[in-house]
Amino acid sequence: MIKTSKTLTTLGLCISLVCAAASATAADKSAAEASIALSNSFAGNTWRQQMISVWNQAAKEAIDQNLIGKTKVVNADNSAPQQASQLENLILEGWKAIAIDAASPTALNGAIQEACDQGIVVVAFDAKVTAPCAYNVVYDYQNVGRLPAQFLADKLNGKGNVLVVRGLAGTSIDADEYEGAKSVFAKYPDLKIVGMVNGNWTESVAQKEVSGILPALGKVDAVLAQGGDSYGIYQAFKAAGRDIPLITLGGRSEELALWKKLNSETRGGYDTVSSSTVPGVSSVAFWVAQQVLAGNKVPKVIHMPLLKIKVGDLDQWIAATPEGSVATSVYSREWTHQLIQANLNNTPLPDSPLPAEKK
Template sequence: MKLGKCLVVGAALSLALMGSPARAGDTSTAKDGIALSNSYAGNGWRQQMLKMWGLASKDAIKRGVIARTKVVNADNSAPQQASQIGDLTLQGWKAIVIDAASPTALNGVIQQACSAHIVVVVFDSLATAPCAYKVAYNYVNMGLMEANYVAKRLGGKGNVLEVRGIAGTSVDHDIHRGIVEGFAKYPGIKLVGSVHGNWTQSIAQKEVAGILPTLPKVAAVVTQGGDGYGTYEAFKAAGRPTPLIIMGNRQDELALWKKLASAPGGYRTFSLSSAPGVSSIAFWVAQRILAGAKVPKTVNVPLLVIMSKDLDAWLKAVPPGGVSTPLYSQQWTERLMAANLAHTAPPPSPVPTSMP
């Protein structure tokens, strides 16, 4: 793997300063600060993401791993986030972790930060600047997993409705691609309709209710998370039998799944989504880079998949209105990075712990 300027500079710096080989926990980052630049704080997923960042960073500060942290939120505006990143650059933070407002609009300031020998890690909503480390979800894979599960459950034959996310985003585009690719192997599966639910239950409900009268019998619904509950409500209101709906780790979706499964006749499905706790992975990735560890330029994070045997445990852990997520530890992040470097399977997701 070709290593970028940042890593070279970062590694050279820490080696020069510490003069010790980079082994886990050996190179001290005790005097360093890691800042988070977040593009938007206005929804449940992001709130939980910030909470997870707070937990990870506070724990690290308490243990003396890093010295300080700071969180700045932009109002979903790329220019505003760009100037905030500029400010962080001037304030001498050793690493800046970014959930980006735009895949491209921050590249200029990110490059500036890299030139100032600052470690930049982007996660969740990525920026494409080549000098930044990326903590990424494979959303195409999410679509593939859904398609394969549905095809298997339906025996390779049946009508499927697709509920998509916000039009024009890369996440929506990738999940959709995975679904189409996945179903391509099963000629008996027909995608009979598609609506944009925008990852929001109320919008999904409205959109699905709008398209239902035009559809034949729907056997399954593939979703993107945050839209499963609304989809169910729309089917119920139309007096249609409940199809197989893929869930998206939201508390209301898991509670619905539990209710349907406990009813006579039962209900089988599975649930998957990105986890807001990915901010804690990004935090530890930044810390590991500062510590001089060998870190892949792109760290692929497995999606959080909940099967029925884990349903009760996750349902207990997620607060009402929240999204299921583990808090990823430094050790888990190290195992994930090792797996990424060795191209082996990622470690299994940490078990749910109840949220504080």
């Protein structure tokens, strides 16, 4: 009996090993067949080009680890009809998942629904889409506006003159950021908005618009900017011979370099805030799609944390942000898993990781 029992145990072990091997083979095959494409509405600026570069980094890592089989990037010319047509082609090509940086929140809904009907996972990021079947990796743009506004209110002790430099007029992002800022300023009656212009998130435009309004303004204690145009704001004050006020910053290389310069030149340091959305959000969209394909639970809406740079980390970020580029974290599969869990459990979002130290 003992011998028979050992024989059965050995046989059972062999069967288990065969089953495990078969299961691993099936998993490898499933991973090899998994494919994730990127549909990008526009590639004509540095932010979008960095976004594609980070996407390719994440995709290469996943392919090297046999988590997916292939990837592809297609770019539309800032045209929703062209992007919809490209989505139709991706559907016909049989991609298992498509991530979308959308030209419109609604114009792609027909193509997105068609993809979902074919069993294709759709993950929108950067710009939200309203198709119910899509996953959305989103920033809370009202919070994007609230954070620097609250920083200014705290630094000025609730009293002072603020110039507001908004983004591109007519966009939902600009409107949401301003609504967030207004909700903060409403709590501080002695915090006065003394002027407002649109800088279009562009240095040259911001410099021109701020230069145009400065002669009509008295003392300006602070400038609330949306990021991407802060260096132009600084140049306008400098050219006018005005004292440099407290200016909120984004994450472009020239803004970070300006912060370092002002921090070294200002008695007691230049204490401001740099907060921004980042091109690296594409890597989160990639890993979200991969997690859905792997059968893991993912909420339909995944909230993203802002990248917030502290003065103590400034040199590290400057070293990792080449001239003409934007500071960005590169988000790993492990970090994205933490983000998904935080969204599922309604717990605090993980901080964006620091850049890797250069060797």
